[in-house]
Structure formats: C-alpha cells, structure tokens
Amino acid sequence: MNQRPGNQLFDAYFTARDMRGVFCDQGRVQxxxxxxxxxxxxxxxxxxxxxxxxxxxxxxxxxxHYDFAAxxxxxxxxxxxxxxxxxxxxxxxxxxxxxxERYVHLGATSQDVMDTGLVLQLRRALQLIETDLAQLGxxxxxxxxxxxxxxLAGRTWLQHATPVTLGMKIAGWLGAxxxxxxxxxxxxxxxxxxQFGGAxxxxxxxxxxxxxxxxxxxxxxxxxxxxxxxxTQRDRLVEFGAVLGLIAGSLGKLGRDISLLMQTEAGEVxxxxxxxxxxxxxxxxxxxPVGAAVLIGTATRVPGLLSTLFSAMPQEHERSLGxxxxxxxxxxxxxxxxxxxLQQALLVADGLEVDxxxxxxxxxLTQGLVLAEAVSIVLAQRVGRDTAHHLLxxxxxxxxxxxxxxxxxLGDEPQVTAELSDTxxxxxxxxxxxxxxxxxxxxxxxxxxxxxxx
Numbered sequence: 077m078n079q080r081p082g083n084q085l086f087d088a089y090f091t092a093r094d095m096r097g098v099f100c101d102q103g104r105v106q107x108x109x110x111x112x113x114x115x116x117x118x119x120x121x122x123x124x125x126x127x128x129x130x131x132x133x134x135x136x137x138x139x140x141h142y143d144f145a146a147x148x149x150x151x152x153x154x155x156x157x158x159x160x161x162x163x164x165x166x167x168x169x170x171x172x173x174x175x176x177e178r179y180v181h182l183g184a185t186s187q188d189v190m191d192t193g194l195v196l197q198l199r200r201a202l203q204l205i206e207t208d209l210a211q212l213g214x215x216x217x218x219x220x221x222x223x224x225x226x227x228l229a230g231r232t233w234l235q236h237a238t239p240v241t242l243g244m245k246i247a248g249w250l251g252a253x254x255x256x257x258x259x260x261x262x263x264x265x266x267x268x269x270x271q272f273g274g275a276x277x278x279x280x281x282x283x284x285x286x287x288x289x290x291x292x293x294x295x296x297x298x299x300x301x302x303x304x305x306x307x308t309q310r311d312r313l314v315e316f317g318a319v320l321g322l323i324a325g326s327l328g329k330l331g332r333d334i335s336l337l338m339q340t341e342a343g344e345v346x347x348x349x350x351x352x353x354x355x356x357x358x359x360x361x362x363x364x365p366v367g368a369a370v371l372i373g374t375a376t377r378v379p380g381l382l383s384t385l386f387s388a389m390p391q392e393h394e395r396s397l398g399x400x401x402x403x404x405x406x407x408x409x410x411x412x413x414x415x416x417x418l419q420q421a422l423l424v425a426d427g428l429e430v431d432x433x434x435x436x437x438x439x440x441l442t443q444g445l446v447l448a449e450a451v452s453i454v455l456a457q458r459v460g461r462d463t464a465h466h467l468l469x470x471x472x473x474x475x476x477x478x479x480x481x482x483x484x485x486l487g488d489e490p491q492v493t494a495e496l497s498d499t500x501x502x503x504x505x506x507x508x509x510x511x512x513x514x515x516x517x518x519x520x521x522x523x524x525x526x527x528x529x530x
Contacts, residue, residue, distance in 0.1 A: 090370060092208075095415035098200045099408040101144040107193035108161055109137035111297070115184060118292035122285050125179040132173035133180060141168050156401075158186035183274055183282040183289065187307050187395065191271035194407070195299065198316065199268055201411045202260065205323070208418040209257050210529070215425045216250040217522045219243075224518045227507040228344055228435040229446060231336075236446050239439060239507040242345070242430060244514040245333065247521035249425075252326035254525045259319045267316050270294040273305025276394045308391035310403070317407050320414045321382045327417045328375020331368035334424060338365045344435045348427025367420040374417040381410050439507050444482030448472050450510045451486065451501070458495045467491055 087096060097103055116133040119125045142164055150160030162181045170177040181189070224243035229236045272290050273279060279286035294301040306312065337345035347367050384406045388399040439446060448468050456464035471492070475485045483505050486492045496504070503509055 090374070090416040091412040092204070092415035092419045094204055095201060095412050098197050098204070099412060101148075102139045103197060104157070104193065105142060105144065105147070105161065106139040107196040108158060108189045109139060109165070110196055111184075111189050111192045112162070112165060112181060113137035114296035115181070115289075115293055116179065117296050118289050119179070119182060121292045122288045124282070124285055124289065125182065129173070129176035129179045132169050132176035135172075136165055136168040156186050156190060158189040162186075162189070183279060183286070184272065185275050187400070188272050188274070188305075190404075191307070192297065192299070194313075195268060195271065196297065197408070198313075198411070201415075202264070202267070202316075204415060205320075205411075205418065206257065206260060208415070208422060209253055209260075209323070212418065212422055212425060213250060213253045213257065213525050213529075215422065216246055216253060217525055219425060219428055220246040220250055220518045220522060223430065224515055225508075225511070226430070226432050226435065227439060227511060229439050229441075236439075236442055238446055238449055239510055241511055241514040241518075242435070243518045244511075247518045249326070249330045249333075250525055251521045252329070254521070254528055256319065256323045256326060257528055259322065263315055263319060265300060267312050268299055269302040269306075269312065270297065270299045271305060271307070272301075273307055277305040277307055279305075307394055308396050308400075310385070310389050310391060310400075313403065313407055314385045314389060317382050317385045317410050320410050321378050324375045324378040324410075324414050324417060327371045327414075327421050330421060330424070331365075331371025331375070335365040335368040335372065338363075338368070342434075342438065344431055344438060346429040346431070347424050348429060367424040370420040371417050371424075374413045378410055378413055381406050381413075436507075443475060443480065444505050445472055445475065447505045447507065447510055448482060450504045451482075451492075451496070454500070454504060455492065455495060459491070 113134045116125065116130045120127045120130045142161070147157065147160050147164065150163075151157050154160050166177050166180050169180060220243045222243070223246060224241060226242040227239045228242055228245075230238050230240040270290070270293060272293055274281050274286075279290065282289055290301055334345060334347060336342065338347065346363070347365055349363065384402055388396075388402045388406075391399045448471075452464050452468040455467065458464075459467070467489070471482065471485045471489055474480075475482045478485070483501060486496075486501055486505075487498070492501075
C-alpha cells in the first residue's frame, strides 16, 4: 500500500484530531479560499465587480478542487502559498466563466490572503481551546471540591513539608485555567482582525472604494477592521502564541505534579487506567504516566517555538523577508501541541485515581516531624519563640536518632508536657487539624472560576 510521505506516527498522541483538521493542508487552503470568496462578495456589494462574477468565484473556492501536492511544489518556487493558489483559483474559475476570472483577488496581496486565512484558522483553533479549557475547568472544580479535606504531604524542595490537601493542590491547577481563559477573552478583539492592505498597505489599487471594500470584507468574514494593515506588525499573533505558551506551562505543572505523585515511592494519585495504557515493552508491572508525559513534553517544546515568534517580530519595512516565513508553521504547531496537551489533561483530570490511605501513611513517614511546626507555634505562645524552636529542634533530632515518633519523644519531654496536655499533643500531631486555609483556597478558586463563566 503506497502512502504519501508523512509524519503522523505521533500525531494522535501530541495533537487533538479537530485541531489537526484546522491546520491540515485542506484547512489552510480552505481558509485562504474563504478570504477570496469574501473579497469577491465585498467588492460586488460596493459595485466594483459584477454580482454575476461572485457565483463563479464562490463555486471555485472549495479546497477539494485543488491538488495540494502540486500547490506544495509550486510554493517552493513562488515563495508563498497564496501565489500558486490564486493562479489555480483563476484557472478553476476560467473553466466555466472566463469573465469572472478577471475579478479574482482584485486589490489584495498574497499576505492579505495568508494572514487573514490564518486568522480564520486561529478563530477555529481558539474555539477548540476555549471549549477544552472550560471542560477542564469544570472537571478540576469538581475534583477540588471532592478532595477539599483530603490531607497529603506538602512538598517543598521535593521534601515533606507541612500537610496540604489534594483539593488545594487541584485548586492551584484550576486557578491557572481560570487565568488562561481570562487572557484568551481579553486578546480576542486584538487577534480576530482582518488583514487587508494590498501591495504596500495603502490599498491604493482600490482608489476611493478601498475603505468601503475593507469594511464590507471585514463584515463578510465577521472580523474586526483594525486601525491599519499589520503586515509587519506581528504582536497580535505573538500575543496569542504567548498565551498558548502559558497554557502549555500550566498544564505542564499539572503533569509534573501528577507524575511525581504517581512515583512508586509516593503512590498517592494516578492517571486513569485503561487496557494497554502506560505499559512497558519488558516490564509487565509498569504503569507509566503517559498523559503527564504529553503535558510535560508540550511545556518543554512550546517555549522554543514561541521564541521563534518573538525573534520574528522585528520585520523589515512593509513586507518581511524570512521572518514572516518563519511564522508559517510555528504558530499552528503551537496550537496543535496545546490541543494535544489539553486532551490529555482532560483524560487525567476526569479519571483521577486517589489513594487517600497511602496519603495518610506517607504523611507519617517522618513519624510526626511534618507537624513539628504546629507544636512549636503553640508552645512559643507559652515559653517564647526561641525557647520553643530550640526545644522542638532538639526533640526532632532525638526522634530521628532514636527512630521514635515525635509524639512519643514530646511526651517524654518535661518542658513540653508541663505546657501541653496529652490531648493537646494528640490534636497538634493530627494532620487533619493543621490544614490552615486549604478549604478557603478551594472555595475561592472555584468561585473565581465560575464567576468567569457566569
């Protein structure tokens, strides 16, 4: 079986199918053809071209009419995708309507076609990302509330610190999702704009009809008409890429936490299991965090791609050589990677498996040492901070040296028992009683998330 050369082995792992549909060859070509069809309608609305020509132009603006392999070969000579596509479009129209062919692409330049086509693709990509973020946020909010009071060891510098709750940790992931959704809402008016400037950005070829056509074209495509063409002002695209980079990083944080909690030595939280998922080619017992791997991998890859967008910003004069070209595959690839990361995050968050018993057992690995702060703070109010801190420090060292639980050591220390009763010590050394504002943080994170969606 002969197939076109491709690079699709990893696509299902790193990219969501719907997002690949946006940025496949057909998606790219159709977006540019949508621009050409809308331009014909706009120019007919203001009387620049005959209405009869629009029917023939629109009929030819369907991607299935074109040979993508041939277009690819022609791009290698032309230097961009619009030049061979417009030529092919003209030929397609001329087959049935030679008169209409003369009105194709009137007053536009290649970058108008490509940039506006890209914006149309990004609008679809944005819708997909927003939908997935909303679903992820809903799931994380549910999970945060479910595990709001489930204690586990807080970890600083990869060492046990004081107790936190799983709900609080999940609420941290949720907060990042909320902020990402806010950023996407804020940038939409700047991103979803028409690119239409003609040869050098002046639309001189359209004379006095330039602005009416531009306004009609923006309306046809349901885009905003910006204050001026932005052929070499690329901040709009880079801003979107930067927000996607933040999303990738936030999802990478989620993936990193999950993978660490899945480690054999921790064994507290797991990705959902499924037949064939996370196995090893040689070790039957393995349960690898394959979803987290995508989240971390994407968070690692996207910054390098984003640096390309930033590097391509100082574009020359009214049309760039090479810097514009560097963008063509970069921003679509970021969109595809983030889409795949979101898909994996949704699977992980929805099917999260939690071992609360293991969490409790791990909290006691240090035999009460993680709650030394709780005792020290109460004791300080009775004997002074320095005295209390020194006393607890010595008790902790003794507990480690004698391999005894801190509760037992404290119970044998007269300076402690003179101030704290057995009941007080038992209370202070119970992780469930030293969770601080964990419950409040969850409530606030969930409330802020749903306030955004109200």
